[in-house]
Amino acid sequence: MVDSPRYSKTLIQSIEEMGGIDYIFLTHRDDVADAHKYASRFGAKRIIHHGDKSAQPDAEIVFNEEMKLGDFTLIPTPGHTKGHSCLLYKNFLFTGDHLYGRNG
Numbered sequence: 298m299v300d301s302p303r304y305s306k307t308l309i310q311s312i313e314e315m316g317g318i319d320y321i322f323l324t325h326r327d328d329v330a331d332a333h334k335y336a337s338r339f340g341a342k343r344i345i346h347h348g349d350k351s352a353q354p355d356a357e358i359v360f361n362e363e364m365k366l367g368d369f370t371l372i373p374t375p376g377h378t379k380g381h382s383c384l385l386y387k388n389f390l391f392t393g394d395h396l397y398g399r400n401g
């Protein structure tokens with residue numbers, strides 16, 4: 298899972314049908330929502346950059362620098378928040394709030 302929605306029974310059922318969650322990558326402090334509940338429910342490990350750790354102080358994996366985790370690369374991109382990070386998987390980049398559009 299990348300970032301976390303609010304805890305929802307409907308979503309839990311869908312996630313169960315897809316096989317559960319191993320990791321929850323939190324791009325930054327704004328989008329942690331109910332990550333702790335999903336982690337507890339599925340035995341998932343939460344990942345967050347040290348700069349935003351205060352938003353998820355009991356996260357299982359805290360990183361400081363770019364790091365590989367299996368086929369994924371965790372890339373610190375501070376700016377929006379101190380610990381904002383992106384997640385690269387093959388040719389897909391989960392950008393969190395690192396990239397955004399403006400109207401007008």
Ligand SMILES: [Fe+2]
Pocket residue numbers: 325327328377394
């Ligand atoms: Fe944000």
